[in-house]
Amino acid sequence: MGFSQLRLSFAYRIVSVNLGSFSQAGEAGDAEYNPAVPELPEVEVLKRSLEPHLVGRRIRSIEVREVRLREPVRPKLLARHCVGRRIVRLRRRAKYLLADLEGGYTLVIHLGMSGRLTLAAPATSAEPPELHEHVTFLLAPGGASRKPQRLRFRDPRRFGLVLSLKTATLDRDRHFAHLGVEPLSEAFSGGLLAHRAAGRRAPVKSFLMDARNVVGVGNIYVCEALFRAGIHPFRSAGRIARRRWDTLAGAIVEVLCRAIEQGGTTLNDFLDGEGNPGYFRTALDVYGREGEPCRRCRRPIRRKVLSHRSTFYCPGCQH
Numbered sequence: 001m002g003f004s005q006l007r008l009s010f011a012y013r014i015v016s017v018n019l020g021s022f023s024q025a026g027e028a029g030d031a032e033y034n035p036a037v038p039e040l041p042e043v044e045v046l047k048r049s050l051e052p053h054l055v056g057r058r059i060r061s062i063e064v065r066e067v068r069l070r071e072p073v074r075p076k077l078l079a080r081h082c083v084g085r086r087i088v089r090l091r092r093r094a095k096y097l098l099a100d101l102e103g104g105y106t107l108v109i110h111l112g113m114s115g116r117l118t119l120a121a122p123a124t125s126a127e128p129p130e131l132h133e134h135v136t137f138l139l140a141p142g143g144a145s146r147k148p149q150r151l152r153f154r155d156p157r158r159f160g161l162v163l164s165l166k167t168a169t170l171d172r173d174r175h176f177a178h179l180g181v182e183p184l185s186e187a188f189s190g191g192l193l194a195h196r197a198a199g200r201r202a203p204v205k206s207f208l209m210d211a212r213n214v215v216g217v218g219n220i221y222v223c224e225a226l227f228r229a230g231i232h233p234f235r236s237a238g239r240i241a242r243r244r245w246d247t248l249a250g251a252i253v254e255v256l257c258r259a260i261e262q263g264g265t266t267l268n269d270f271l272d273g274e275g276n277p278g279y280f281r282t283a284l285d286v287y288g289r290e291g292e293p294c295r296r297c298r299r300p301i302r303r304k305v306l307s308h309r310s311t312f313y314c315p316g317c318q319h
């Protein structure tokens with residue numbers, strides 16, 4: 001499904017990032033693979049799909065039912081900064097969704113491990129909140145909707161985050177100050193990565209998964225990008241030739257953009273109405289394919305654990 005189609009379906013369907021798209025996750029033999037964790041592409045798709053629904057709308061009220069998230073929610077502060085304010089812009093930084101509001105504050109939402117943000121159809125009755133719906137934002141009519149709507153934050157594992165920060169100093173806040181370059185920004189390049197990696201002994205895979213170097217390149221995407229670039233995941237970051245960094249940077253952008261175009265790998269509702277696995281996953285070259293033949297050289301794909309994460313690669317094509 002292309003993005004335009006996705007956007008269309010969002011116009012009349014409930015907007016949500018769904019969980020547990022791949023219930024047969026164990027099939028890959030990857031015990032720690034958690035299909036529910038939203039990655040950068042999922043948050044980007046969520047941002048793009050929510051944008052027409054949220055921008056221009058006023059937050060009427062906020063209902064907090066559970067404050068114990070990754071950090072405690074502060075209902076009074078949240079209300080003071082957000083209630084009565086119009087959403088002027090929606091942004092993404094790493095895996096944070098940011099709604100800039102009138103009045104100089106930004107509503108910050110992170111989906112954590114299992115968070116889900118749903119734009120509910122206008123309530124017709126006194127419909128109870130969903131299970132694990134910890135925070136609900138009531139939105140005044142506006143934007144693409146003539147009726148009030150509810151933006152529901154649901155998070156069974158409670159690793160998510162809902163807070164408000166001053167927009168002007170957001171970049172200096174402790175949640176954001178350490179974050180490295182956005183892989184989909186113009187600043188991202190092989191040269192930048194090469195510069196940062198100079199002298200580093202850490203495996204290139206660990207280097208790329210460190211948010212201080214580049215944000216949002218999760219385990220699946222880093223495995224795929226390294227395969228495309230022909231680089232062994234265990235190779236020291238400081239020992240990669242300059243031109244190979246260009247190839248790698250290109251591969252990262254390609255892999256992420258492909259996931260975004262296809263709606264994010266865990267956007268189950270929209271990718272996969274028929275109950276089939278999301279098709280981006282079926283198109284993966286190495287991730288989850290241990291023992292299966294490499295699509296290029298036919299040698300079996302290997303899986304090794306690096307920093308507690310499964311690492312898939314082809315011993316023939318990556319060095």
Ligand code: ZN
Nearest residue numbers: 294297314317
């Ligand atoms: Zn191969």
